[in-house]
């Protein structure tokens with residue numbers, strides 16, 4: 273069985289492997305506490321029944337000491353079990369979250385197309401939390417119940433074999449048959465409950481992120497009604513599970529009651545036959561009663577574990593999401609600067625059935641060269657950036673770095689030499705300084721100031737009352753569109769990759785701000801290998817080559833001087849832009 277075909281539970285429990293010792297201690301302590309509880313009731317039964325016969329106090333000494341010792345050890349062992357099992361479970365959750373996050377970071381952004389962001393959040397938070405129950409409510413109590421149940425039945429067999437057999441059967445029904453049946457029955461509603469939780473989280477994130485648009489279009493009532501519907505689905509599914517758990521708990525109590533009655537009846541008849549004393553009868557009956565405490569949580573746990581199974585499946589779906597790019601097992605080190613990127617006959621699409629987004633592009637980013645990629649919306653410009661940043665692999669053609677195929681290098685390494693500014697740069701809800709330092713955490717204050725100066729932000733930052741420590745708000749809400757873009761540009765300049773890819777740096781700005789930012793970034797990228805993706809055709813006389821893309825095809829290329837006066841796509845784009 274390969275790793276991917278193992279049941280989701282088993283695969284996730286692999287995260288618990290490093291904590292084996294701690295889990296063994298928890299299991300032993302849990303079984304000890306349960307055994308102490310059963311023995312406490314059994315010995316108490318013996319003590320009370322024996323005391324009723326008025327023996328000398330010395331005859332009861334051992335039982336009295338045993339009751340005290342069992343009472344104290346039960347508490348201490350339970351404490352040790354709770355402490356170690358929860359500690360281990362939380363550490364497993366931590367490792368699991370880190371593992372999932374690493375996977376997401378590796379496949380983002382194009383590998384995440386099948387997931388909604390809120391649903392991913394639910395997977396990372398509540399589905400991971402559910403896994404805690406596998407350990408705390410699943411593995412450990414089942415191990416304790418199996419061990420203590422077996423020992424108790426064996427001990428009872430020394431007193432009265434038929435009663436022990438009945439107890440064993442009762443424990444098996446309450447602790448295995450009932451939970452197993454309930455677990456199976458709850459599987460479908462558990463799947464619905466976890467899916468409904470993911471759906472609710474996805475809608476919630478959508479409503480929060482799009483609150484402004486919803487209010488502007490008066491669509492908030494509809495969105496809230498949708499949320500209420502999704503919430504009702506979660507409640508319905510969870511109510512179904514709670515009902516199943518309650519029925520299970522009731523059944524277990526019923527089986528326990530019947531079994532203890534049966535043990536009592538068998539015991540009384542054995543006392544009448546003279547094969548069992550009265551004092552052992554009390555110990556036997558109370559031991560049987562206590563034995564059911566070990567299995568009583570199992571039916572509810574089985575329902576919970578059914579939910580956990582579907583959470584585990586949703587988590588392994590993230591772990592198994594295919595890599596959008598080829599990652600070599602032993603990537604070679606990156607070549608030394610200067611870096612020369614060459615694209616030959618590049619064909620790209622987002623899936624085998626999807627149309628070509630880029631068709632037959634050649635591109636030469638030799639050191640210090642600046643190339644502009646222009647074209648109408650949907651022409652494939654950002655797709656070229658995604659390939660250069662190793663977020664997507666070419667379907668055909670090659671991209672080489674200093675003569676070596678780019679797919680031979682690790683994606684993270686490639687992004688160290690080819691970087692820049694994405695089309696929709698994300699601004700974190702933090703300060704200006706922290707947003708900038710993201711690009712180079714160890715950067716000196718002078719490097720920060722220099723990047724901000726080149727992005728024409730320095731004077732503005734220094735004039736702010738809180739300066740570099742000014743909070744930028746969620747998604748940079750406290751900044752203007754231009755300031756946000758300049759902050760992203762400063763971040764790109766601070767990262768200082770040998771090859772800079774700037775995707776629509778002037779998008780969404782008014783013409784004045786666009787012209788100013790274009791002039792500044794052309795200034796800042798002078799002498800630096802740059803691919804400038806833009807709708808904005810001002811200032812392109814400064815770049816070495818312009819490539820016009822249309823429906824993924826390079827339809828024209830040359831310098832601004834070549835293209836501007838020649839009838840064709842570039843002249844048409846320029847005419848539209850100035851119309």
Ligand SMILES: Nc1ncnc2c1ncn2[C@@H]1O[C@H](COP(=O)(O)OP(=O)(O)OP(=O)(O)O)[C@@H](O)[C@H]1O
Nearest residue numbers: 385622629647648649650651652653654655656695
């Ligand atoms: N993640 C994606 N999944 C599937 N198709 C995509 C994806 N991203 C882009 N496309 C498709 O690929 C084609 C090229 O898109 P791309 O974003 O590269 O164009 P663009 O020239 O950058 O457009 P714009 O100027 O509007 O940003 C489009 O047809 C688009 O619908």
